[in-house]
Amino acid sequence: xxxxxxxxxxxxxxxxxxxxxxxxxxxxxxxxxxxxxxxxxxxxxxxxxxxxxxxxxxxxxxxxxxxxxxxxxxxxxxxxxxxxxxxxxxxxxxxxxxxxxxxxxxxxxxxxxxxxxxxxxxxxxxxxxxxxxxxxxxxxxxxxxxxxxxxxxxxxxxxxxxxxxxxxxxxxxxx
Amino acid sequence: xxxxxxxxxxxxxxxxxxxxxxxxxxxxxxxxxxxxxxxxxxxxxxxxxxxxxxxxxxxxxxxxxxxxxxxxxxxxxxxxxxxxxxxxxxxxxxxxxxxxxxxxxxxxxxxxxxxxxxxxxxxxxxxxxxxxxxxxxxxxxxxxxxxxxxxxxxxxxxxxxxxxxxxxxxxxxxxxxxxxxxxxxxxxxxxxxxxxxxxxxxxxxxxxxxxxxxxxxxxxxxxxxxxxxxxxxxxxxxxxxxxxxxxxxxxxxxxxxxxxxxxxxxxxxxxxxxxxxxxxxxxxxxxxxxxxxxxxxxxxxxxxxxxxxxxxxxxxxxxxxxxxxxxxxxxxxxxxxxxxxxxxxxxxxxxxxxxxxxxxxxxxxxxxxxxxxxxxxxxxxxxxxxxxxxxxxxxxxxxxxxxxxxxxxxxxxxxxxxxxxxxxxxxxxxxxxxxxxxxxxxxxxxxxxxxxxxxxxxxxxxxxxxxxxxxxxxxxxxxxxxxxxxxxxxxxxxxxxxxxxxxxxxxxxxxxxxxxxxxxxxxxxxxxxxxxxxxxxxxxxxxxxxxxxxxxxxxxxxxxxxxxxxxxxxxxxxxxxxxxxxxxxxxxxxxxxxxxxxxxxxxxxxxxxxxxxxxxxxxxxxxxxxxxxxxxxxxxxxxxxxxxxxxxxx
Numbered sequence: 092x093x094x095x096x097x098x099x100x101x102x103x104x105x106x107x108x109x110x111x112x113x114x115x116x117x118x119x120x121x122x123x124x125x126x127x128x129x130x131x132x133x134x135x136x137x138x139x140x141x142x143x144x145x146x147x148x149x150x151x152x153x154x155x156x157x158x159x160x161x162x163x164x165x166x167x168x169x170x171x172x173x174x175x176x177x178x179x180x181x182x183x184x185x186x187x188x189x190x191x192x193x194x195x196x197x198x199x200x201x202x203x204x205x206x207x208x209x210x211x212x213x214x215x216x217x218x219x220x221x222x223x224x225x226x227x228x229x230x231x232x233x234x235x236x237x238x239x240x241x242x243x244x245x246x247x248x249x250x251x252x253x254x255x256x257x258x259x260x261x262x263x264x265x266x
Numbered sequence: 267x268x269x270x271x272x273x274x275x276x277x278x279x280x281x282x283x284x285x286x287x288x289x290x291x292x293x294x295x296x297x298x299x300x301x302x303x304x305x306x307x308x309x310x311x312x313x314x315x316x317x318x319x320x321x322x323x324x325x326x327x328x329x330x331x332x333x334x335x336x337x338x339x340x341x342x343x344x345x346x347x348x349x350x351x352x353x354x355x356x357x358x359x360x361x362x363x364x365x366x367x368x369x370x371x372x373x374x375x376x377x378x379x380x381x382x383x384x385x386x387x388x389x390x391x392x393x394x395x396x397x398x399x400x401x402x403x404x405x406x407x408x409x410x411x412x413x414x415x416x417x418x419x420x421x422x423x424x425x426x427x428x429x430x431x432x433x434x435x436x437x438x439x440x441x442x443x444x445x446x447x448x449x450x451x452x453x454x455x456x457x458x459x460x461x462x463x464x465x466x467x468x469x470x471x472x473x474x475x476x477x478x479x480x481x482x483x484x485x486x487x488x489x490x491x492x493x494x495x496x497x498x499x500x501x502x503x504x505x506x507x508x509x510x511x512x513x514x515x516x517x518x519x520x521x522x523x524x525x526x527x528x529x530x531x532x533x534x535x536x537x538x539x540x541x542x543x544x545x546x547x548x549x550x551x552x553x554x555x556x557x558x559x560x561x562x563x564x565x566x567x568x569x570x571x572x573x574x575x576x577x578x579x580x581x582x583x584x585x586x587x588x589x590x591x592x593x594x595x596x597x598x599x600x601x602x603x604x605x606x607x608x609x610x611x612x613x614x615x616x617x618x619x620x621x622x623x624x625x626x627x628x629x630x631x632x633x634x635x636x637x638x639x640x641x642x643x644x645x646x647x648x649x650x651x652x653x654x655x656x657x658x659x660x661x662x663x664x665x666x667x668x669x670x671x672x673x674x675x676x677x678x679x680x681x682x683x684x685x686x687x688x689x690x691x692x693x694x695x696x697x698x699x700x701x702x703x704x705x706x707x708x709x710x711x712x713x714x715x716x717x718x719x720x721x722x723x724x725x726x727x728x729x730x731x732x733x734x735x736x737x738x739x740x741x742x743x744x745x746x747x748x749x750x751x752x753x754x755x756x757x758x759x760x761x762x763x764x765x766x767x768x769x770x771x772x773x774x775x776x777x778x779x780x781x782x783x784x785x786x787x788x789x790x791x792x793x794x795x796x797x798x799x800x801x802x803x804x805x806x807x808x809x810x811x812x813x814x815x816x817x818x819x820x821x822x823x824x825x826x827x828x829x830x831x832x833x834x835x836x837x838x839x840x841x842x843x844x845x846x847x848x849x850x851x852x853x854x855x856x857x858x859x860x861x862x863x864x865x866x867x868x869x870x871x872x873x874x875x876x877x878x879x880x881x882x883x884x885x886x887x888x889x890x891x892x893x894x895x896x897x898x899x900x901x902x903x904x905x906x907x908x909x910x911x912x913x914x915x916x
Contacts, residue, residue, distance in 0.1 A: 138287060170546030174554045214309065214319035215297075219326040220517050230310040236518050245298035251521065254326050 151243070158199055158242055165192055169238070204239030204250040206232045216241075218249040222256045229257035270403045270432055270649050271393050272641025274440070275382060275420065277336040278462035278489075280304050281635050282389050283642035284397065285649075290444070290639040292632075295392040301634055302392075306384045307331040308372040316388040328356035330371050332381050334463065337486070338367040339378040339423070340416030347486065379419045383426035390427055404429040405641040405648070410436040410468040411482040413672075414717070414729065414776050418758050432648050434757065438468035439477045440640025441604045445628045448472055453601040454480075454593075458581060458619060458627070460609035463489040465577055467584045469593040469600075481593035483584030488573065490609035496569045497527040501542065501559065509555055511548060519547050523557070534563045535611045567614045578618050603627035608634050670695075674751055674759060677714035677723040679704045680808035686751040689719065696752040700766075702743045710735035711747055713763045713772070722804055734763040734772040742819070807856050814851040814863045818844060821870055831880070832873055840869045 168189035175182045193201075204216050209227040212219060216239060217232065225233035232252045239250030272290075274281045279301040283292045295302045297318050307320035308330045315323065324331040337351050343361035352359055358370040368375035386406075393401050406424050408417055417434045424431035438457030442448065447455055451472060459466040466484040470477050501523055502514045513519040526542045533540040544557040567574075588594045600623050609615065610633045619627050631639055650657040675683035678701065686697050703711060712733050718726030737745050746766040753759050762773030821844045825837060843866040850862050 141287060167545040170554075174546055174549070211311075212323070214315055214322045218322040220521060222326050249322055251518070 154199060155242055155245075155247060158196060158201060159247055161192070161196060162240060162248065165189065165196070166237070168192065200243035202241040204241060204246070204248075206235045206239075206250045206252045208232055208234055212252065212254055216246060216249060217252050219254050220251050221253045223253045224258055225255035226258055227255040229255055231255050268403065268649065269397065269399070269401055270405060270642075270645030271390070271401045271429075272440075272638050272643070272645045273386065273389060273404050273406045273424075274437070274635075274637035274641060275336065275386065275406055275408070275423075276304055276461060276637075277334050277464050278304060278491075279634070280385055280389060281638035282393055283635065283638040284393070284401075285642050285646035290642045292635045292638060293393050293396050295389070296395060302385070302389060303333070304336065304382075304385050305331060305333045306335075306371070306381050312372070314384065316384050329358065332357055332369055332371055332376075335369060335378045335381040338369065339382060340412070340419030341367060341378075343367050350487075377419075379423040380426060382420065382423035386424055386427035386429065390429060402428075402430055403432050403645070403648075405433045405435050405645045406431055407435045407437045407440045407637050407641050409464075409466055409482075410438050410470075410479045411466075412436075414757060414759055418776060421758060433644055435641055435644050436468070436477075436479060437466070437606070437637050438470055438479070438604070440637045440644065441606045442470060442472075442477065442602070442640070443643045444631055444636045444640035445602075445604055447602055447604070447628075448477065450601070454595060454599050455602045455604060456581065456585065456600050456623070457604045457606060458577075458610065459484075459606035460577065460615065461489050461607040462491050462609075463487070465489060465580070467581050469584055469595065480595075481584050481587075481589070481591070483580050483592070485576075485580065488577070490607065492573060493531065493570050493609060493612075494524070494527055496573075497531060497566065498523055500565075500569055501527060501557075501561075504559060505557060508559075511550060511555060513548055513557075516548055522547060526557075530561050531566065532611075534561070534566050535613060538563045563613070570614075574612075574614055574618055577615070578622055581619070581622065597623055600625070604636070605629045606633050606636050670753060670757065672717045673719055674729075674753075675716050675718075675723065675726065676701075676749060676751075676761075677712075677716065680812050681723050682808055683716055683718070683721055683723040683726055686749070687753065694752075694754050696750060698748055698750040701747045701749055703737065703740070703745050703747075704742055706741050707739040708742065708745075709737045709739055711737065711763070713749060713761065713774075715751075715759075715761050715774070715776070722808070729759070729776050730761065730774045732761075732763075732772050732774045734765060734770060736768055736770045737765045738767050740767075803856075807854065807859075810856050810859045810863070811851055814847055814859050817863045817866045817870070818847060818851070821866055824870060824873055828873065828877065831877065833876065836869070836873050836876060840866070840873060843869050 168185060172182060172185050172189060175185070206212075206217050208225070210232050212230060212232055218239075220236065223233045227233055231254065233255040234253050235250055236253060237248075237251035239246065240248045269284045271293075272283045280303075281292060281301045283290050285291070292300050294300055295317065299318065302317040303321045305317065305320040305324065307315045307323060307327060309315055309323060310327060310330075320331055321333075324333070334351070334355065338348060338359065341348050342365050343359075344365070348359070348367055360368045360370060360375060362368040362375070362377065367378055369378060369381055370376075371381075386404075390401060390404075404424055406420055406429075408420050412420070421431045421434055437459065438455075441457050441459070442455050447453065451474065453472045455470040455472065457466075457468045457470065459468070464484070464486050465488040466482065468482050469480040471480050498520070502512070506512050513523065522544050526544055530540050530542055539560060539562045542557065542559045542561055546554045547557040548555050582597070584592050585595050585597055585600060586592055603619060603623055603625060605616065605619070605627050610629065616627060616629065646657050670687055670689055673683075673685050673689045674687040675685045676699075678684045686699060687695060701711070710733050712731060714723060714728065715730045716723050716726040717729050720726050734747060737747070748764045748766060750762045750764075751759065752762075759776045760773060761776070762771060764771040821840055825832070825840060825844075828837075843862070847859075847862040847866050850858050853859070
């Protein structure tokens with residue numbers, strides 16, 4: 092017994108050293124694994140966030156192409172209505188159907204873009220497809236030819252306009 | 267971790283992408299679109315517009331709306347391609363002071379790189395807004411046929427826009443990279459790129475750690491827009507037949523028809539028939555008119571068959587024609603085919619390519635975005651290298667390297683193009699060689715850098731010239747001028763010359779406007795093959811003349827320095843042969859010059875022998891300049907390696 096005790100006492104510094112070495116290794120491994128775990132957690136969170144963004148992007152892409160297809164119908168209604176005389180009985184009915192469709196699209200985030208004659212041309216919202224003599228300042232909007240649309244803040248169709256060239260002197264004189 | 271933006275700076279549209287968590291992500295611009303028109307304008311209210319906004323006012327502001335500027339970047343104004351484009355572009359271009367192109371917008375001229383920089387600046391700002399962090403570095407792609415100056419100009423554009431351009435990458439290489447095709451070694455890849463306004467073919471070979479462009483081809487004025495035009499023309503004609511109304515003059519109707527034609531084209535990629543239905547397209551005295559027409563895939567294909575056939579023929583040529591026109595391969599040698607550009611969605615094109623190679627082409631990645639995606643992949647490889655980590659995701663960790671398309675040379679005595687860096691050398695690379703002067707007391711040398719395969723510099727393309735002066739006066743052949751050619755990973759060349767004695771250094775970075783255009787590269791390559799024999803003759807003549815000049819110099823020096831030490835009969839013989847050689851050295855007869863040079867050399871040797879005997883008799887040490895046997899090799903070296911240029915004048 093006595094001998095064993097003595098032996099243990101003798102071995103103690105070595106064992107302590109060995110134990111400390113192992114402790115150090117465990118600590119290092121703990122830090123390494125913890126770091127790896129944290130990174131894996133962060134990667135997962137980032138992935139989830141990214142996936143959410145991708146899903147939103149994907150949904151918006153399909154929503155946009157669907158709304159764009161429906162806008163063709165809305166535009167055809169507009170043209171049809173514009174071609175009818177005011178006293179045409181069908182006109183009021185068609186206007187109601189058109190509004191019905193527009194209401195559905197507005198719920199999807201659609202907004203109309205209008206370009207008032209005389210207002211500044213804004214290439215962020217408008218597309219110029221020609222110029223015409225008009226009583227408005229040169230370079231400003233002379234007339235709107237086609238309504239533009241925004242979907243959730245993004246221009247999906249710009250309002251098509253003709254810009255004013257100003258008024259020709261001769262035509263001014265005639266007036 | 268800083269992101270490196272991958273940018274496909276296109277002729278018609280540009281796109282950008284980054285790598286996120288190991289996957290490429292195409293970034294939308296501020297307007298929410300995945301591609302941005304490469305258009306810049308100065309609006310009537312003096313506002314600078316870039317992208318879609320610039321495009322939306324182009325009809326009313328054609329002179330100040332700049333598009334297709336990529337066609338001019340890094341090209342000289344006199345380039346045939348520039349002349350051709352000048353004819354149809356609505357904006358004005360002029361020659362810049364450096365001989366390049368100056369695009370007129372508003373009340374001043376802009377270099378093409380400044381215009382491209384405006385597009386890049388918008389992409390940078392939009393990417394930063396989208397990602398919520400600063401983006402300082404980019405990989406920008408260029409067509410494989412772009413030469414040094416076009417690459418340099420593109421790099422400049424990136425730098426003007428505030429990027430540190432980490433790499434100028436070939437578009438086909440980027441496309442191949444997006445599909446991970448750099449993993450298999452020794453593969454031959456065809457990249458078929460049908461863009462909006464250009465059609466490019468590239469044949470790539472993936473080597474150990476390089477992607478070599480073996481051949482390029484295509485048509486810079488063939489694109490998807492030509493397909494759209496054909497469809498619209500057909501629809502207008504058919505409507506005229508049906509209703510007797512020409513709607514081509516009605517801008518609003520044409521606009522609607524354009525949109526419908528594009529939609530129909532897309533639909534016919536998935537189905538075999540579609541209906542174009544445009545109510546109230548126009549009106550006449552009888553009331554409103556509608557446009558309703560069935561349009562089939564077969565009809566579409568018949569309208570554009572010749573364009574598809576032509577593209578296939580161009581691919582065949584680029585693959586099978588022998589170098590330099592093509593890659594000199596068999597169609598069956600091709601391992602992979604990559605499709606790029608929106609037009610390649612057309613089933614008829616996919617079928618034609620599949621039939622040509624008897625292989626299924628790669629088409630999984632959106633063909634409008636594949637180049638930007640590849641640029642982002644390259645960006646990730648570079649970022650990972652910076653950070654000492656492995657690239658994220660399924661990206662193979664190799665740094666893509668390119669090769670020089672043409673030999674880079676320096677002009678030496680007699681107008682000889684002495685190669686410094688051979689063509690198809692993998693870059694980055696650096697080569698240093700020591701040259702000397704061609705005349706006594708020459709204090710400056712002209713360094714004339716050229717590109718091309720011909721042995722005479724005059725037949726190659728000049729890239730730069732500069733003068734290194736301040737060389738201490740010394741006999742010819744003594745000064746040591748160290749010339750270094752250094753090509754960085756973007757293929758951009760820096761040349762420096764250093765006089766070892768004085769330590770004076772001059773260097774030049776190859777400027778953008780004086781470089782070769784694609785046709786010229788092709789012409790130079792072609793001519794090099796055609797004129798091989800003729801060139802050799804020219805080279806022989808120059809070398810013979812150089813040897814004659816050296817012999818004359820040596821004879822004159824020997825006579826002068828040996829005054830009083832040489833027997834008269836020997837002196838007379840040397841003088842006689844010296845005069846004879848002087849008479850014939852400038853004619854074109856190589857054998858006559860050679861034999862006169864040999865005769866003079868023989869007489870000179872006799873002097874050498876006599877002097878050696880005298881020296882032995884006198885038991886004296888040889889005197890400087892008297893030993894023709896020692897001088898000769900030096901002079902031969904001087905004649906081979908000396909710079910041509912100021913030597914006769916100094």
